[in-house]
Amino acid sequence: MKKARLIYNPSSGREIVRRRLPDILDLMETAGYETSCHATKGPEDATKEAARAVSRGYDLIIAAGGDGTIYEVVNGMAGQKARPALGIIPCGTTNDLARAIGIPKSISRSCDVIKRGKKKRIDLGKINNRYFINIAGGGYLTNLTYEVPSKLKTMMGQLAYYMKGLEKLPSLHPIRVKMENRKEVLLDEEIMIFLIANSRSVGGFEKLAPQADLSDGKLDVIVVKKANIAEIIRLATLAMRGDHIKDPLIAYFQTDYLKATTSSGEQVQLNLDGELGGQLPCVVEALPGHIELFVP
Structure with a gap:
């Protein structure tokens, strides 16, 4: 079974991810991923955890939160030689990236996007060292x-x-x-x-x-x-x-x-x-x- 690391902001979306965590882990298991999770504890914590997940050879990193959480996760993944795929569970205020891609805000439906397995390579922007x-x-x-x-x-x-x-x-x-x-x-x-x-x-x-x-x-x-x-x-x-x-x-x-x-x-x-x-x-x-x- 493939391994996934869920990195989530516990305060995003009126704390919905924290409340729905058992459901998310169950949905990921049915998608074929042995999933562990990490709740962010402060600024740049998601970046450090994403970098650790890359170094430990996870097949998938899931960012659950708003655009700021996704930003931090991406900064932990970008620039590294072997980057796992990224999944998104949008739970923030504006969810710009998810909106642009068409990822639904519903937790179960956004997990279904990962379960279906369709992936696309997208660009990043690099500005100075970020x-x-x-x-x-x-x-x-x-x-x-x-x-x-x-x-x-x-x-x-x-x-x-x-x-x-x-x-x-x-x-x-x-x-x-x-x-x-x-x-x-x-x-x-x-x-x-x-x-x-x-x-x-x-x-x-x-x-x-x-x-x-x-x-x-x-x-x-x-x-x-x-x-x-x-x-x-x-x-x-x-x-x-x-x-x-x-x-x-x-x-x-x-x-x-x-x-x-x-x-x-x-x-x-x-x-x-x-x-x-x-x-x-x-x-x-x-x-x-x-x-x-x-x-x-």
């Missing part, structure tokens, strides 16, 4: 995901992000950013935010990067140029329909390599899959087909 599976970004709005308290996310779900966003809007100001690929400067101006997407679904917006493909070897870059509050709200409304990329305040392009720097003298934090990811400057690369993922 990896992301869905989204990287910089600018003041990207701070939202780690400024919202975990208890508030548990209680209110995605509404907690919207409340925090409205609170921060009046304090937003532009930063000067230069972006270049291996051949030319792509952008050098004041911007509000930049996002580097691997999938179409970001922050609950299902068409934020409408041309993105998890297996095309490229990353999609969305930049919001200098704008006022009214324009930002208008762009957010357009983004719900995927019409924002036609707006003159948006720069949208695809690349497999990007260097981003700032000359504003400010410390610009990076956000990777909803977690802190260092600061500018950064070098971003696409890693084609780096992870094998169970898909519907």
Whole structure:
């Protein structure tokens, strides 16, 4: 029998994984996996446990939690020579990656995706010495995901992000950013935010990067140029329909390599899959087909 390691966030999804743990282990056994589990205990614990699971030769690693849990698990797997397949049980607030792939939020149905055994190789993004599976970004709005308290996310779900966003809007100001690929400067101006997407679904917006493909070897870059509050709200409304990329305040392009720097003298934090990811400057690369993922 093959071996699986379940790495789960006990507080995700109103603690549903902890309550349903016997069911998950039973479902994995019927799928042909002898499954052990590990409850995360703090920041980067999932990364360390995923690295241990790789070194111990597990056939499957299952990340049960939100996008942050998946991010940590991926960072424990990426870059290693022999990487097991990855399964996802989405139990977070937005579940962007699961939404993009079509993995259902139901625990039993997401376990069925693993049981059916269909796998697909997908790209990762590498930014400096870290990896992301869905989204990287910089600018003041990207701070939202780690400024919202975990208890508030548990209680209110995605509404907690919207409340925090409205609170921060009046304090937003532009930063000067230069972006270049291996051949030319792509952008050098004041911007509000930049996002580097691997999938179409970001922050609950299902068409934020409408041309993105998890297996095309490229990353999609969305930049919001200098704008006022009214324009930002208008762009957010357009983004719900995927019409924002036609707006003159948006720069949208695809690349497999990007260097981003700032000359504003400010410390610009990076956000990777909803977690802190260092600061500018950064070098971003696409890693084609780096992870094998169970898909519907």
